[in-house]
Amino acid sequence: MADREEVKAQILELLTKSKKPALYLKDMQKKVDAKPREIKNAANELVRDQKVMFWSSGSSTMYALPERAKDEDKIGV
Amino acid sequence: MPKHDTPLLDQLESGPWPSFVKDLKRQAEKNPACWDILGQMEVSYEDKITHWKHGGIVGVFGYGGGIVGRYSDMPKRFPGVAHFHTVRVNQPSSKFYNTKVLRQIMDIWERRGSGMTNMHGSTGDLVLLGTFTEELEEIFYELTHDVGVDLGGSGGNLRTPSCCLGQARCEWSCYDTAEACHNITMTYQDELHRPAFPYKFKTKFSGCPNDCVAAIARSDFSVIGTWRDDIRIDQAAVKGYVNGEFPANGGAHAGGDWGPFNIKKEVIDLCPTNCMWMEGDELKIDNAECTRCMHCLNVMPRALRPGLDQGASILIGAKAPILDGAQLSTLIVPFIKMDAENEFEEYKEIIEKCWDWWMEEGKNRERIGESMQRIGLPTFLKIMEIDPIPQHVKEPRSNPYVFWKEEEVEGGFERDLAEFRKRHPM
Amino acid sequence: MGFDPANPMKDRITDIGPPHYAQYYPQVIKENKGKWLYHEITQPGVLKHVSESGAECYTVRCASARLISTSLIYDMCDIADEHCDGILRFTTRNNVEFMVDSADKVQPLVDACNAHGMLPVGGTGAGVTNIVHTQGWVHCHTPATDASGPVKAVMDELFDYFTSMTLPAQVRIALACCLNMCGAVHCSDIAILGVHRKPPLIDHDTITSVCELPLAIASCPLGAIKPAKGTNSAGEEVKSVTVNNDRCMFCGNCYTMCPSMPLADPEGDGIAILVGGKISNARSMPKFSKMVIPFLPNTPPRWPETVAAVKNILEVYAKDAKKYERVGEWAERIGWEKFFEKCNIPFTDKSVDDYRLAYDTWRTSTQFKFTSHIK
Numbered sequence: 084m085a086d087r088e089e090v091k092a093q094i095l096e097l098l099t100k101s102k103k104p105a106l107y108l109k110d111m112q113k114k115v116d117a118k119p120r121e122i123k124n125a126a127n128e129l130v131r132d133q134k135v136m137f138w139s140s141g142s143s144t145m146y147a148l149p150e151r152a153k154d155e156d157k158i159g160v
Numbered sequence: 161m162p163k164h165d166t167p168l169l170d171q172l173e174s175g176p177w178p179s180f181v182k183d184l185k186r187q188a189e190k191n192p193a194c195w196d197i198l199g200q201m202e203v204s205y206e207d208k209i210t211h212w213k214h215g216g217i218v219g220v221f222g223y224g225g226g227i228v229g230r231y232s233d234m235p236k237r238f239p240g241v242a243h244f245h246t247v248r249v250n251q252p253s254s255k256f257y258n259t260k261v262l263r264q265i266m267d268i269w270e271r272r273g274s275g276m277t278n279m280h281g282s283t284g285d286l287v288l289l290g291t292f293t294e295e296l297e298e299i300f301y302e303l304t305h306d307v308g309v310d311l312g313g314s315g316g317n318l319r320t321p322s323c324c325l326g327q328a329r330c331e332w333s334c335y336d337t338a339e340a341c342h343n344i345t346m347t348y349q350d351e352l353h354r355p356a357f358p359y360k361f362k363t364k365f366s367g368c369p370n371d372c373v374a375a376i377a378r379s380d381f382s383v384i385g386t387w388r389d390d391i392r393i394d395q396a397a398v399k400g401y402v403n404g405e406f407p408a409n410g411g412a413h414a415g416g417d418w419g420p421f422n423i424k425k426e427v428i429d430l431c432p433t434n435c436m437w438m439e440g441d442e443l444k445i446d447n448a449e450c451t452r453c454m455h456c457l458n459v460m461p462r463a464l465r466p467g468l469d470q471g472a473s474i475l476i477g478a479k480a481p482i483l484d485g486a487q488l489s490t491l492i493v494p495f496i497k498m499d500a501e502n503e504f505e506e507y508k509e510i511i512e513k514c515w516d517w518w519m520e521e522g523k524n525r526e527r528i529g530e531s532m533q534r535i536g537l538p539t540f541l542k543i544m545e546i547d548p549i550p551q552h553v554k555e556p557r558s559n560p561y562v563f564w565k566e567e568e569v570e571g572g573f574e575r576d577l578a579e580f581r582k583r584h585p586m
Numbered sequence: 587m588g589f590d591p592a593n594p595m596k597d598r599i600t601d602i603g604p605p606h607y608a609q610y611y612p613q614v615i616k617e618n619k620g621k622w623l624y625h626e627i628t629q630p631g632v633l634k635h636v637s638e639s640g641a642e643c644y645t646v647r648c649a650s651a652r653l654i655s656t657s658l659i660y661d662m663c664d665i666a667d668e669h670c671d672g673i674l675r676f677t678t679r680n681n682v683e684f685m686v687d688s689a690d691k692v693q694p695l696v697d698a699c700n701a702h703g704m705l706p707v708g709g710t711g712a713g714v715t716n717i718v719h720t721q722g723w724v725h726c727h728t729p730a731t732d733a734s735g736p737v738k739a740v741m742d743e744l745f746d747y748f749t750s751m752t753l754p755a756q757v758r759i760a761l762a763c764c765l766n767m768c769g770a771v772h773c774s775d776i777a778i779l780g781v782h783r784k785p786p787l788i789d790h791d792t793i794t795s796v797c798e799l800p801l802a803i804a805s806c807p808l809g810a811i812k813p814a815k816g817t818n819s820a821g822e823e824v825k826s827v828t829v830n831n832d833r834c835m836f837c838g839n840c841y842t843m844c845p846s847m848p849l850a851d852p853e854g855d856g857i858a859i860l861v862g863g864k865i866s867n868a869r870s871m872p873k874f875s876k877m878v879i880p881f882l883p884n885t886p887p888r889w890p891e892t893v894a895a896v897k898n899i900l901e902v903y904a905k906d907a908k909k910y911e912r913v914g915e916w917a918e919r920i921g922w923e924k925f926f927e928k929c930n931i932p933f934t935d936k937s938v939d940d941y942r943l944a945y946d947t948w949r950t951s952t953q954f955k956f957t958s959h960i961k
Contacts, residue, residue: 329615346603
């Protein structure tokens with residue numbers, strides 16, 4: 084099982100290469116080698132590091148790279 | 161001076177019920193954005209359709225929830241509501257406030273928002289309704305620094321937990337719902353503020369089976385107070401009700417002409433399990449047969465009280481109808497202790513087991529009640545390491561299609577066809 | 587001081603949670619929490635709780651419109667400061683409650699609420715308490731009707747039931763402005779529900795850039811949305827979707843996922859009435875509300891058809907039900923065929939379930955009543 088930094092690197096790679104600009108945690112779980120809770124913690128750490136941002140519709144929440152988000156209103160950037 | 165003519169909305173200023181139109185007009189003197197709320201609403205009243213657009217991605221840095229974005233589709237005509245985001249402020253347990261904290265929040269909101277609120281939103285948050293993107297961080301800073309309040313949940317998070325009034329002012333509450341709600345909200349701040357789950361997850365705390373906070377209908381994880389010993393009876397008070405000294409049902413029927421109180425008709429005959437009777441002027445209850453529906457306690461609050469061995473039942477999976485139809489929560493754990501002393505340990509153990517499974521197996525935008533339906537109650541119980549008991553069902557299944565596992569069947573599923581054919585030629 | 591946009595992480599405070607509730611308890615509650623013996627409703631809108639210590643807590647309950655201004659909240663604070671040592675609380679049904687610790691303080695408090703004009707006292711016991719409702723046209727992007735307007739119109743008409751306790755039991759009314767049911771109307775005595783009746787439009791100009799097409803397709807519970815080529819207004823062929831209108835149940839889930847598939851419509855949208863749900867476990871188990879009127883038009887500003895429908899059901903129930911019987915318990919006792927007959931509501935195929943689990947609601951018995959429905 085990957086450690087925190089490895090998980091973060093895998094998530095970043097996924098968000099860069101994925102066809103979809105924004106991903107659910109569930110999408111990451113299919114591709115990243117770690118427990119759901121670990122992926123969640125790593126993804127949220129990436130947000131704190133300002134490398135990833137949340138994309139929320141109000142009812143569900145996704146993750147995206149700031150430069151790949153579609154809307155002009157970006158969280159915290 | 162009104163900025164827009166609102167002849168349709170003006171018709172809602174009259175009548176005895178509090179008028180939100182009157183209220184908006186009054187607030188508009190302080191917050192001119194309210195004129196644009198009225199203006200855009202009037203257009204909706206003419207057009208019979210909403211003029212709000214999807215939210216997009218507004219929020220405060222580092223939080224995946226707590227703000228719901230909203231934009232007008234007529235921003236030029238109604239610039240005051242071009243952005244109309246809501247801020248969900250996590251309410252204190254049971255929604256008690258002192259005027260100091262309320263005034264502080266309202267001061268911020270008059271300066272930085274529309275001046276309109278919902279007291280409260282459906283999930284339980286104090287909702288500040290309508291502000292601009294550039295105000296969000298400022299509002300969050302002032303709420304956390306100056307007032308000491310935090311945002312609630314939205315998105316695929318734990319949603320803001322909520323509870324009934326509980327022991328603060330109710331004689332029936334079987335555990336301290338306010339403390340449970342507060343303790344659990346504090347324990348799961350990360351799950352509340354950052355996405356963790358396939359979809360939203362709500363938990364609500366009701367003190368008794370009257371369920372004033374609608375836990376069984378409105379929360380994925382419903383905690384409803386109950387007891388497992390005998391209803392406490394004050395026979396003198398029973399006589400008081402029979403003699404008409406006390407108003408039945410706490411006086412709730414005082415306005416109707418229902419005649420004198422009749423304990424047989426109003427209590428004993430309405431008991432769903434027929435477990436009560438009178439012996440002389442004493443009320444008897446066969447507590448082993450009682451399902452704790454609360455009717456008799458509701459009708460004679462002075463005479464009957466919940467037992468002393470109190471705790472809560474855990475039911476899981478309620479949701480509104482989207483998509484497969486509405487669900488009520490299903491009884492999973494009949495009784496746990498809800499003790500503040502041990503930090504609600506039993507509750508936390510169960511909810512974390514749920515989450516661990518659901519985070520792995522739940523599909524996107526699938527509520528846990530739907531995940532349970534998909535895999536079936538027997539499988540869910542196995543995951544939760546709970547033995548099935550008759551209390552889990554209203555009635556046993558009527559179809560014969562049991563999903564037998566290979567290990568449950570003598571000799572397993574593997575058989576030799578050649579052996580079979582020796583005895584059963586085609 | 588204050589927030590520094592150049593340095594958003596400076597002094598950032600997060601995850602502090604809600605303030606501790608106990609600091610907001612009135613003194614009488616601090617001293618008697620967990621010791622309450624019983625309660626009585628001394629007059630509509632006024633509750634008296636008695637502790638084993640002999641202490642008493644009197645609560646005056648007032649309605650609010652839920653959509654309320656800071657000005658009104660300041661007014662509430664003024665009343666709380668003058669009468670209640672600066673404490674107040676709100677209920678899950680959007681009422682505001684003021685508490686005092688002795689009987690002589692009740693009437694001045696009630697008078698202050700009445701004098702205000704926007705704080706009617708009531709909502710207790712066997713009456714109609716405040717309507718739980720959603721946002722509607724004041725904030726929501728998916729509503730099929732308004733929320734505050736219909737609520738105001740209905741409660742103006744039912745006001746006497748808010749300030750009195752004449753009904754067989756409490757009647758919980760709720761409104762949700764679309765089928766998402768944020769207001770969780772699905773377990774209410776009388777539910778007012780916004781419904782759509784037209785399938786989504788498809789905006790080929792924006793759908794490719796605004797929506798994740800696979801998510802839009804997956805959002806449909808009936809698989810009515812399929813990938814398809816569309817033609818945008820410039821005449822170009824674009825990747826888009828198509829909707830099988832015959833399979834659409836107008837739930838609006840696609841619009842939630844994809845803003846380029848709007849389905850709201852002035853003629854298509856309106857209100858359905860569902861009745862007979864309950865939350866409480868008292869006597870019968872909790873139950874869902876059932877659809878009895880599939881559609882009433884949106885008629886702002888006062889929705890007269892909806893108001894009349896709700897009032898009619900309430901008053902037939904008030905006359906016919908037994909003491910303690912909730913609307914759903916009454917309907918089940920007399921039978922739904924009698925419910926439709928007594929309320930003079932036409933029964934249509936729309937009240938017969940044909941979605942999932944529908945069979946559970948079909949009658950598999952020879953037990954029925956000969957009502958006017960049988961010709």
